[in-house]
Amino acid sequence: xxxxxxxxxxxxxxxxxxxxxxxxxxxxxxxxxxxxxxxxxxxxxxxxxxxxxxxxxxxxxxxxxxxxxxxxxxxxxxxxxxxxxxxxxxxxxxxxxxxxxxxxxxxxxxxxxxxxxxxxxxxxxxxxxxxxxxxxxxxxxxxxxxxxxxxxxxxxxxxxxxxxxxxxxxxxx
Amino acid sequence: xxxxxxxxxxxxxxxxxxxxxxxxxxxxxxxxxxxxxxxxxxxxxxxxxxxxxxxxxxxxxxxxxxxxxxxxxxxxxxxxxxxxxxxxxxxxxxxxxxxxxxxxxxxxxxxxxxxxxxxxxxxxxxxxxxxxxxxxxxxxxxxxxxxxxxxxxxxxxxxxxxxxxxxxxxxxxxxxxxxxxxxxxx
Numbered sequence: 001x002x003x004x005x006x007x008x009x010x011x012x013x014x015x016x017x018x019x020x021x022x023x024x025x026x027x028x029x030x031x032x033x034x035x036x037x038x039x040x041x042x043x044x045x046x047x048x049x050x051x052x053x054x055x056x057x058x059x060x061x062x063x064x065x066x067x068x069x070x071x072x073x074x075x076x077x078x079x080x081x082x083x084x085x086x087x088x089x090x091x092x093x094x095x096x097x098x099x100x101x102x103x104x105x106x107x108x109x110x111x112x113x114x115x116x117x118x119x120x121x122x123x124x125x126x127x128x129x130x131x132x133x134x135x136x137x138x139x140x141x142x143x144x145x146x147x148x149x150x151x152x153x154x155x156x157x158x159x160x161x162x163x164x165x166x167x168x169x170x171x172x173x
Numbered sequence: 174x175x176x177x178x179x180x181x182x183x184x185x186x187x188x189x190x191x192x193x194x195x196x197x198x199x200x201x202x203x204x205x206x207x208x209x210x211x212x213x214x215x216x217x218x219x220x221x222x223x224x225x226x227x228x229x230x231x232x233x234x235x236x237x238x239x240x241x242x243x244x245x246x247x248x249x250x251x252x253x254x255x256x257x258x259x260x261x262x263x264x265x266x267x268x269x270x271x272x273x274x275x276x277x278x279x280x281x282x283x284x285x286x287x288x289x290x291x292x293x294x295x296x297x298x299x300x301x302x303x304x305x306x307x308x309x310x311x312x313x314x315x316x317x318x319x320x321x322x323x324x325x326x327x328x329x330x331x332x333x334x335x336x337x338x339x340x341x342x343x344x345x346x347x348x349x350x351x352x353x354x355x356x357x358x359x
Contacts, residue, residue: 030247033247035249039251112251115254116251119231120247123231123234123235127235130236
């Protein structure tokens, strides 16, 4: 009985992240907001945008080890040729499960991909930066020569209390 | 026995609820909004206002502190992706709210509670705890058998910061950052 309960709790614990990015930094935190509704192009665009955002210098070199730029240049084209569409179909056969014989559906999915990409890019890159700021670990600006400085930021930063304040004192909202 | 079994079942259910919630399986649950944590939505068409509200929530989540991350989440209505007013409101709301949140980080425009103590005054504090934290001297200064040993928690442990060959580590391996205002100091 106890053994069964323990196994059940362990299963629930391990499935609580519910994302394929669970092992990457911020993976569980931001990718849990990956849309579950919308066109396949919308979902793919969100995922690519978020991963690209986490791969920017807004994060730090630790993030850049796990994420990379992912905007598909052929989907992003204004007028992809039939050959481009065919290459995209073969590349994302699993993710873009659409009717490739319907030009309107193809156009709609490509449009959704392009429209949502930068929205999720901004959301994810700022979430990464905001988390670092909350711990007092602002990555260096271009030219400062560092994105992550282990000499400046320690494990104890997670207990930092003064890195982010309460905006209600200032914004007058 | 039935009561014990019931209590065990109830305990399992209660302990499982936070794990289930992390998967957002209860997708219809709404997030609470507290007073003074959301700016007034500007006037405009319903589509614009909806986009603005979604964008602002996205901005508060991404650049806000943990408080804002419990009351906001990512929102994008995929059905309105081709509505130019919604998208305009989304981008405008994100920019406005995220950039207002920036001011709480640090610096002259930050809010007062970015400091553990708003200012060091020797009448009230023996140490500037923004710099030392609570565990490196200050609140508790136990025995210091060597002149170079710090007081506070580090002194109690007595291994992190001892010099002259008494320590395994050259410096505190856990709190060796240059950040200030931590509970555990620098």
